[in-house]
Amino acid sequence: KYRGIIFDLDGVICHTDKYHYQAWKQVADQLGIYFDETINNRLRGVSRMESFEIILERYDGAMSEEEKERYTAEKNEIYKELLKNMSPADLAPEVKATMDELRERGLKLAIGSSSRNACFILGQLGLDGYFDAVSDGNQITHSKPDPEVFLLAAKLIHEKQEDCLVVEDARAGLMAAKAGGMDGAGIGDASDCELAAYHLKSFEELLEACNS
Numbered sequence: 078k079y080r081g082i083i084f085d086l087d088g089v090i091c092h093t094d095k096y097h098y099q100a101w102k103q104v105a106d107q108l109g110i111y112f113d114e115t116i117n118n119r120l121r122g123v124s125r126m127e128s129f130e131i132i133l134e135r136y137d138g139a140m141s142e143e144e145k146e147r148y149t150a151e152k153n154e155i156y157k158e159l160l161k162n163m164s165p166a167d168l169a170p171e172v173k174a175t176m177d178e179l180r181e182r183g184l185k186l187a188i189g190s191s192s193r194n195a196c197f198i199l200g201q202l203g204l205d206g207y208f209d210a211v212s213d214g215n216q217i218t219h220s221k222p223d224p225e226v227f228l229l230a231a232k233l234i235h236e237k238q239e240d241c242l243v244v245e246d247a248r249a250g251l252m253a254a255k256a257g258g259m260d261g262a263g264i265g266d267a268s269d270c271e272l273a274a275y276h277l278k279s280f281e282e283l284l285e286a287c288n289s
């Protein structure tokens with residue numbers, strides 16, 4: 078049925094939430110802004126600057142664009158330091174085995190991530206060069222829920238968008254898939270989302286979704 082699978086990275090292939098949380102928490106603390114894990118969950122799939130804007134909802138006062146750039150750059154420095162803790166051991170065997178099986182079936186595999194650190198994370202996980210294409214936050218102007226990142230991924234693997242399945246842990250990502258004319262499979266936080274064509278309880282269930 079599908080010819081290509083486009084995977085979101087953070088929350089699907091690996092779990093970077095805790096690092097995003099720790100890095101944003103340091104910035105929020107400096108500014109005296111209340112920030113917790115529930116707010117952190119709203120940052121899933123959202124670009125770095127849009128994430129900061131969500132955090133700033135609880136900030137009284139104005140902040141110039143320059144200051145925003147400075148704080149988001151600082152967050153990224155902290156985040157990248159934390160990402161150095163990641164290793165191939167952070168790639169679940171189930172995830173790797175499932176992707177290998179999909180590839181054996183002849184499907185093309187791509188990454189469609191809002192992150193500008195996608196290639197660095199893939200390197201940490203030992204997945205350098207594993208995907209047929211990587212479409213990420215460095216190559217797009219509109220973040221999810223805009224479909225740009227997924228449409229680019231489909232283009233890079235030379236498949237029509239309707240022949241691709243998107244795997245996502247964020248509602249914004251499933252909205253992007255839909256807007257791009259692609260089916261979505263929701264996993265983790267988004268497994269119950271009504272926008273998903275498949276509600277995955279585990280990564281392996283992707284094998285059945287691709288059979289149906």
Ligand code: G6P
Nearest residue numbers: 087120121122125191192193194
């Ligand atoms: C992913 C994460 C978001 C993050 C975004 C940008 O979509 O789910 O939480 O804000 O990437 O990440 P970056 O690594 O570019 O700051």
Ligand code: MG
Nearest residue numbers: 085087088246
């Ligand atoms: Mg995600």
